[in-house]
Each structure stands twice: as C-alpha cells, then as structure tokens.
Amino acid sequence: MHLIEMDKVGIKRQGRWLIQNVSLTVNAGEIVTLIGPNGAGKSTTAKTALGVLKADAGSIRRKANLTVGYVPQKLAVDWTMPLTVRRLMSLTAKPAKAEIEAVLEKTGISHLINANVQQLSGGEYQRALLARAILRRPDLLVLDEPVQGVDYSGEIALYNLILKIREELNCGILLISHDLHVVMAQTDTVVCLNGHVCCSGEPQQVAASEAYKQLFGEAASNSLAIYHHHHDHSHLADGTIIPSKGDHGDCCNHG
Amino acid sequence: MDDFILRAMLAGTGLALVAGPLGCFVVWRRMAYFGDTMSHSALLGVALAFMLNINLMLGVLAVTITVSLCLLFLQKRGSLSTDALLGLLSHSALALGMVLIAFMSNIRFDLLSLLFGDILAVGMEDVVAIYACAAVILGLMYFLWRPLLASTVNRELAEAEGFNPDVTQLIFMVMMAAIIAIAMKIVGVLLITALLIIPAATARWFAKTPEQMAVLSSLIGIASVVLGLEGSLQFDSASGPSIVVASLCLFLLSLFASRLITGVLGKEQGL
Numbered sequence: 001m002h003l004i005e006m007d008k009v010g011i012k013r014q015g016r017w018l019i020q021n022v023s024l025t026v027n028a029g030e031i032v033t034l035i036g037p038n039g040a041g042k043s044t045t046a047k048t049a050l051g052v053l054k055a056d057a058g059s060i061r062r063k064a065n066l067t068v069g070y071v072p073q074k075l076a077v078d079w080t081m082p083l084t085v086r087r088l089m090s091l092t093a094k095p096a097k098a099e100i101e102a103v104l105e106k107t108g109i110s111h112l113i114n115a116n117v118q119q120l121s122g123g124e125y126q127r128a129l130l131a132r133a134i135l136r137r138p139d140l141l142v143l144d145e146p147v148q149g150v151d152y153s154g155e156i157a158l159y160n161l162i163l164k165i166r167e168e169l170n171c172g173i174l175l176i177s178h179d180l181h182v183v184m185a186q187t188d189t190v191v192c193l194n195g196h197v198c199c200s201g202e203p204q205q206v207a208a209s210e211a212y213k214q215l216f217g218e219a220a221s222n223s224l225a226i227y228h229h230h231h232d233h234s235h236l237a238d239g240t241i242i243p244s245k246g247d248h249g250d251c252c253n254h255g
Numbered sequence: 256m257d258d259f260i261l262r263a264m265l266a267g268t269g270l271a272l273v274a275g276p277l278g279c280f281v282v283w284r285r286m287a288y289f290g291d292t293m294s295h296s297a298l299l300g301v302a303l304a305f306m307l308n309i310n311l312m313l314g315v316l317a318v319t320i321t322v323s324l325c326l327l328f329l330q331k332r333g334s335l336s337t338d339a340l341l342g343l344l345s346h347s348a349l350a351l352g353m354v355l356i357a358f359m360s361n362i363r364f365d366l367l368s369l370l371f372g373d374i375l376a377v378g379m380e381d382v383v384a385i386y387a388c389a390a391v392i393l394g395l396m397y398f399l400w401r402p403l404l405a406s407t408v409n410r411e412l413a414e415a416e417g418f419n420p421d422v423t424q425l426i427f428m429v430m431m432a433a434i435i436a437i438a439m440k441i442v443g444v445l446l447i448t449a450l451l452i453i454p455a456a457t458a459r460w461f462a463k464t465p466e467q468m469a470v471l472s473s474l475i476g477i478a479s480v481v482l483g484l485e486g487s488l489q490f491d492s493a494s495g496p497s498i499v500v501a502s503l504c505l506f507l508l509s510l511f512a513s514r515l516i517t518g519v520l521g522k523e524q525g526l
Contacts, residue, residue: 050415070415
C-alpha cells in the first residue's frame with residue numbers, strides 16, 4: 001500500500017496548466033526527491049500530494065488516516081505574533097514537554113527553546129520547522145526546500161538528519177530540492193519536473209555513470225550524489241516539448 | 256454608583272473580554288480594515304432592521320456577515336485589489352445606511368450615538384445579550400484556538416496537517432460580526448475596530464506567546480473601558496471616543512514602559 005499515489009495529476013490555474021500528467025508514489029521509508037527549475041511545479045506537486053490543492057485532472061490516493069508533517073517553502077510568522085520555538089512546536093499538535101525537548105535536542109537547537117521564531121537565523125529556523133514537523137510522528141513528511149538559507153556544512157548535517165528521521169520513524173519523505181546539482185545519494189527515487197515528469201528513477205543509476213565517477217570518485221557516492229539530468233527533449237519558452245537526439249534510459253514518456 | 260453606569264461598566268467589561276483574543280487575530284491576520292468594513296456596514300444593518308421591523312442585533316449580524324462573504328467572493332475573483340474592495344464595500348455600506356435612515360422620516364434616529372456609542376442607551380437586556388454572546392464566542396475560541404492559530408500562521412500548513420481553514424475562517428467571520436453587533440451601542444460603528452486593535456497592539460510589547468497576548472489584551476481592554484467610561488462621565492463626552500482615547504493612552508504608556516524594560520535589560524546584558 002502506497003502512502004500516496006498520484007496518477008496523471010494536473011493542476012490548472014487561469015487557463016494554464018501548472019503541472020500536467022504528474023504520476024508518482026511515496027512508500028513508507030522511501031525518500032522521493034522532486035527536482036527541477038524555478039516554476040517547474042515542485043511546490044504545486046507537493047501541495048497537491050498534501051491535498052491543499054485540488055487536482056483538476058487525474059487522481060490522488062492517500063492511505064487512510066495518514067499523518068502528515070509539512071515544512072512549507074515559505075513560512076513567515078508575522079512579527080505581531082509573539083511565538084517562541086517552544087510554542088511553535090505545539091502549533092498543530094499537543095506534544096509533551098519531554099518530547100519537545102527531545103526533538104530540539106535531535107535537531108540541535110535546544111538552546112533556542114525560548115527564542116522568538118522571528119529572531120532565528122535562516123538555518124536555525126529551518127531546523128525549528130523540521131523539528132515541528134517530525135514531532136507529529138508523521139507517516140509522510142513533505143519538505144519543501146528544507147535546506148534553504150543553510151550554509152554548506154549545515155546542509156549536509158540537515159540531510160543526514162533527514163536520513164536519521166526516516167530510519168527512526170520509517171516515514172515516507174517527499175523532498176523538494178531547488179537545485180539540480182545536489183541530491184542525496186540515499187534518495188530512493190528522483191523525479192525531475194518541468195511542468196510534467198521529465199524523468200524519474202533511482203539516483204544510483206545516475207551516480208554510477210562514468211561521468212559521475214570521473215568528477216567525484218566512488219567514495220563520494222556514499223553521502224552526496226550528483227544527479228545528471230539527461231533530457232531527451234528540450235522546452236520552448238511556452239513549454240512546448242521538442243524531442244532531441246540522445247540516450248533515453250528510463251526517461252521521458254510524454255504520452 | 257448609578258445604575259446606568261454600572262450597566263455600562265458591565266457591558267463594556269464583557270465586550271473587552273471578547274475583544275482581547277478576537278483583536279489579536281485581527282492584528283495577526285492583518286485584518287484591521289476588514290474589521291472596519293464589517294463594522295461600517297453595521298449602520299446599514301440598523302437601517303434595515305428598522306425598515307423590516309426585526310431585531311436590531313439580527314439585522315446587524317445579517318448585514319455584516321453578508322458584506323464579509325461578498326468580500327471573500329470578490330477577493331477570490333481577483334478583479335480588484337483587496338484595499339480597493341474594502342474601501343468600496345465599507346463606504347458604500349455606510350452611505351447606503353445613511354440614505355436609508357434619511358428615508359425613514361417617521362423614526363427619529365440618534366445618529367451620533369450609533370456612530371460613536373452612548374452609555375445611556377445600554378439597558379439591562381443589552382448587558383444580558385453581551386454576556387450571552389461573550390460566553391459563546393469565548394467558548395468557540397477555546398475549542399478552536401489551535402486550528403485558528405495554526406491557519407493564521409500558515410493556511411496551507413494547517414490544511415495539510417488536518418485542519419479545515421475555510422470552516423475556521425467562516426466561524427471567525429461570524430464571531431467578528433457578533434462582536435460588532437454587541438459593541439455598537441458602547442463604542443459605535445465607527446470605532447469598533449479600535450477596541451479590537453489598540454489593546455492587542457499594547458499587549459504585544461509584553462507577551463511571549465499568543466495566549467499571553469490574548470489574555471493581556473483582554474485585561475488592557477477592560478482597563479480602557481473602565482477609564483474611558485469614567486472619563487466620558489467626567490467630561491460628558493461620547494462613550495466610544497472616550498474608551499478609544501483611554502486605550503490610546505495605555506498604548507502610549509506601554510510604548511514608554513517597553514522602552515524602559517528593554518533599556519534596563521539591555522544594560523544588564525551589556526548591550
């Protein structure tokens with residue numbers, strides 16, 4: 001039983017398809033990463049999976065009683081609202097005090113428990129948002145650019161934390177990464193979006209490619225992988241698809 | 256203390272009790288002008304209530320809820336910006352109310368008391384209605400606090416994690432309409448939002464959590480009502496403006512006090 005199964009889902013706004021024909025599944029314990037350029041529909045896909053946006057085409061099936069933890073791309077708390085990190089943790093649930101302390105310890109921000117969320121740095125805030133989401137013990141964790149505003153070493157630490165969470169909770173993770181370059185080697189499935197699913201598959205296949213080994217060596221494939229984006233087509237400015245010559249792999253089927 | 260002062264104090268206290276938490280949401284959600292629009296349309300509600308010979312509060316509730324639903328609908332259609340829509344609805348409702356009142360020459364309206372409140376107009380039945388309303392609103396707030404707060408912080412997050420922001424928003428609107436209906440006699444339609452916003456803004460300086468801010472703004476609201484009504488008796492001024500001036504004084508004082516507090520703390524921390 002999949003946690004979420006999206007089948008040929010489309011979202012239409014003002015006569016324009018934001019995403020079309022998007023199919024993907026997330027299983028328990030699986031990390032599915034969405035990558036793609038700006039405006040590719042990554043956040044739209046995530047919100048559709050969550051049920052925040054209603055699909056205009058296709059169908060979505062969610063496991064019954066699915067508990068979700070969500071880290072949105074933008075979460076600006078108005079400065080008029082006094083909100084400490086401690087209070088943020090119980091925004092949508094009622095965790096015990098010990099649970100809050102444990103999760104802040106895990107995410108490395110326990111010293112900030114009484115800080116105002118508006119005064120956190122970008123990295124600290126992302127950690128707080130992640131802590132809040134996993135505190136719910138979710139079956140499905142949806143992380144929309146969870147490492148934004150985090151420095152490079154913090155980024156690796158956060159990704160390792162996400163892996164640890166997956167092991168502990170055995171939850172499915174739908175992860176959005178803005179840049180095409182860095183995607184976790186431990187990501188189980190990579191879905192490349194550009195209005196539709198351009199490409200999807202295991203990153204290891206890509207990481208095992210000759211070009212990858214030449215650039216980074218085999219050791220690097222244990223922590224970070226470079227996902228090479230082979231297109232069998234290109235896009236015109238209006239999104240029209242032009243096929244191009246090249247290797248196909250398991251990519252691309254614009255039925 | 257005279258009976259009418261006691262009634263006014265009781266009514267004002269009940270009102271301030273509810274205005275505290277509700278006002279916090281108005282501030283957090285940046286809905287100050289939305290509140291204004293709803294309360295200005297209350298005058299149209301009064302006029303219609305007299306015309307159709309129905310209960311005054313019911314008339315006000317019906318019109319304010321209708322106006323807020325109109326606004327939500329027009330906002331979704333997205334043809335005009337929100338501030339233009341607010342201005343359009345707010346002033347046309349106010350003007351429509353005034354014109355309708357002018358048509359009913361057989362009834363004598365005390366327009367000033369409708370616009371700015373009148374302590375003398377508060378009867379025992381008003382006090383009862385205010386406390387009944389206050390009890391219902393505070394009860395709803397208690398049970399809906401978490402979803403209300405979550406959808407205020409982030410609507411999509413609240414929806415993704417199992418709340419229904421549309422329903423919460425609708426209930427919030429009805430609560431706003433209700434407080435406008437009960438606040439009309441005390442502060443008047445033009446000044447109701449001040450009673451929602453100023454105590455909340457004052458409380459912001461001293462609160463660490465949303466809950467603290469809600470409770471504090473209730474207390475500050477009650478203090479404003481007591482001080483304002485005293486002043487209104489002293490200077491024979493309309494009750495609404497007197498209460499608002501009192502809350503403004505408290506806000507200015509708090510501004511000074513918070514500067515002092517952060518100054519002292521800053522020195523202790525060597526900043």
